[in-house]
Amino acid sequence: MARTTERVLQLLGLLQQRPVWSGPELAERLGVTTRCIRRDVTRLRELGYPVHAAHGAAGGYQLGRGRTLPPLLLDDAEAVAVAVALAQTAGGSVAGAGEGAVGALGKLDQVLPPRLRAQVRAISEATSVHPVAARIDADDLLALARACRERLRVRFGYTARDGTESDREVEPIRLVDLSGYWYLMAFDRDRDDWRTFRLDRVGAIRVTTWQFPARDHPDPLEWVRHSVAESPYPQQIRVILDCSAERGAALVPPRSGTITPIDDGHCELVLGRLDLGWEAMHLVALGVGFRVIEPPELVHELRRLAARMLEAAERS
Template structure:
């Protein structure tokens, strides 16, 4: 009986590990016959686990969705990964996840072996909630993610950057978390072009069960092949004030120092780079550039230079020094 129970747990773990298995694959992994696999599947179904069986040459076994969430079986590395992810979920920008993630983490840590708790606590993780963050409805994020996975066309109501409401028919390709927001890389069928859409601005039209029902589409390759790089290129200059400065520091160090996502850094050499920054105004740009703690030269616009002189004058007055435009005797 104990051997049978252990085998059922092993079978359940395999079914959770990937979308579908054939009978011979399961039999090989478990070291049993395909007949035993069929009997064990019947036992799981008798315990109300929603194991679906496909018939025909391409048929196999898959764990479907049921009325209740079945227990998840995790190996050591998976359990550590889940726990660390839950600890960082508070800063994800997804509405309502903070307290829910904490509750799930408490349940998980309560049943973890001591060796795994030690591994988790050894990883220093801290999250800082952003001052301004557009939150995303988890149901919308899940539905968009399902549409990306299943390659289904989405019909969405979308609020454009200028506040205008639009209706769009899109082929969702990839979700990207960039800075403090979630973006969707999609092919817009109405505009016949690629688009980067903010998930917090969209309302997808879904079936009553919350899943997308649009027709399937053939996958397209994202320009450049990297969805994250594509989003970075599209969203790095969406704010009204734009400036260019030459910085006397390695590009890698500058990328690690600038906290905003509205930036492009071009390497000019081992100790120099060009920074193209997009902010709300010159004051915000001056604050970010001052934080670099290294020399830089303003290339454009002149208004940034005016703002930097104003800031420098304030710093000079703070320590009783001459103004930056005042000659020294």
């Protein structure tokens, strides 16, 4: 009986690893006959796991979705990853998710072996989470995620950076979490172009039943990074940093600017132009050499800043 229970649990673990398994594949992995696999599948169904079976060349066994959530089998690495993710989600940016994360983490911690609990604690203590910049509703996030997955058009109201309100109809592609904010990359049907929407400025989300065809699109993460760093500002600042792109990316947060590699020792930094005095101080504070490409007014601002700093040094 113990061997049978162990084999059924192993079968459940295999079914959770990939969408479809054939009977012979499962039998080979578990070292039993296909008839034994059929009996074990029946046992799983009696325990509440919806295991579907299809005949034919493309058929096989598939773990489906039931009315309730049955227990999941996790290996050591998966259990640690889930526990760490839940701990971070407990204080995250999705409103309403924190309470659920705390409850799930409590259940998981109760059954974690001491060695895995120690791993989770070590990772959590050594990890810093970016402060939450804006909280969003979990239902909105799930609705948009489903629309992205099923390629369904979405309508919503949007408040732009300058306070302008508008109604949008989009074809959503991907959700991106960047520097404490959630963004949606989507094709704006009215503007006939790709757009980035910050989710805390989105309201009255309505997922339609209209499915849109797949489009070729830019890399979502890179698109959002460039949009966030450049689009809100009518003018830009471009400088060459005397460091590698990896070093530049560590110095400049994604929401502040974009880094483009030039060679092993240089990269280009593009910033949104907001206040030249502030940007001049920010560039100096990076601690690496740089050369201004544009605008020329930034060079004059750097000279004024250098003169004030020299005067302060001489008076001190």
